[in-house]
Amino acid sequence: MNRMVKVNIHHQGVVRLIESAEGESLLDALRNNGFEVYSPCGGNGTCGKCNVMVKNEGLVPSCMYPLKESIDVILPDRREAKVLVEQHQHTVILPLMPGECADLSVFPHGVAVDIGTTTVVLYLVNLITGVISETRAFLNPQTRYGADVITRIQFTTTHENGLIILQKELINELNKTLSDLCQFAGITENEIIKITFAGNTTMLHLLLGVSPKSLAQAPFRAQFLEEKSFMESNSGLRAFHRQR
Ligand code: FES
Incomplete structure (x- = not known):
């Protein structure tokens, strides 16, 4: 078993001691202990954005x-992500077309x-009135592992459980936001009877936990391109069980 190395993390005025296996990258050690480090190239050593201050080393x-040995690390202040949350102002209002599932709730x-x-x-x-009751947005949490689709695909191939990590990060944030939306609208998660996802091919593969590896290798084929419908899923997404 690898020797454990002590790392003192100085962050926002607090010092926290973590222990990680010798040889593990400092980035992985920080992430595994809940610290966020901006790493747009996904840890490939090419973007130079994941810099942190190590005492006596710079x-x-x-x-x-x-x-390799015990160190003190000083983390930069958290980056504030600016997220577009007012998109609904630019959304075209379409006439409501009630679906067959409208009587389930x-x-x-x-x-x-x-x-x-x-x-x-x-x-x-609201599927009765067709009105968009609320819009919420968040920074895709997968950006911690790579700013673009290629680095995220690489992350799934170079890290054990990389695919599961990226899927979970997204699902957890989706669940939180779904809860917020339900609270806002005064409904339970069971009142959400349909969820529709749109995204680029890589994002949809990651959402479903399907390996996107083939997208980055010739002949660059997707595992699926067609629309998929689920009545239930073991993905961990709440309200999925009522999806049609
Ligand atoms: S150089 Fe470290 S994440 Fe890009």
Whole structure:
């Protein structure tokens, strides 16, 4: 078993001690302990954005820094992500076309989700009136593992459980936002009877936990391109069980 190395993390005025296996990258050690480090190239050592201050050594790229001995690390202040949350102002109001599932709930709602590589936007739609009741957006949490689709695909191939990590990051944030939307609208998650996702091919593969590896290798084929419908899913997404 690898020797454990102590790392003192100085962040926002607090010092926290973590222990990680010798040889692990500082970036992975920080991430595994809940610290966010901006790493747009996905830890490939090419973007130079994951720098952190190591006491007595200066700035180092955390993804290229294998842990060898106890160190003190000073993390930069958290980056504030600016997320577009007012998209609904520009949304075209379409005439309502009631679907067959509208009688499954007293207050049937649907959610349309646009999974962007950077920003994820959720629209809560009242399926009786067709009105978009609320719009919420968040920074795609997968950006921590790579700013673009190629680095995220690489992450799934170079890290054990990389695919599961990226899927879970997204699902967890979706669940949180779905809860917020339900609270806002005064409905339960059971009142969300349909969720529709749109996104680029890589984002949809990651959402479903399907390996996107073939998208980055000749002949660049997707595992699926057709629309998929689920009545239930073990993906961990709440309200999925009522999806049609
Ligand atoms: S150089 Fe470390 S994440 Fe890009």
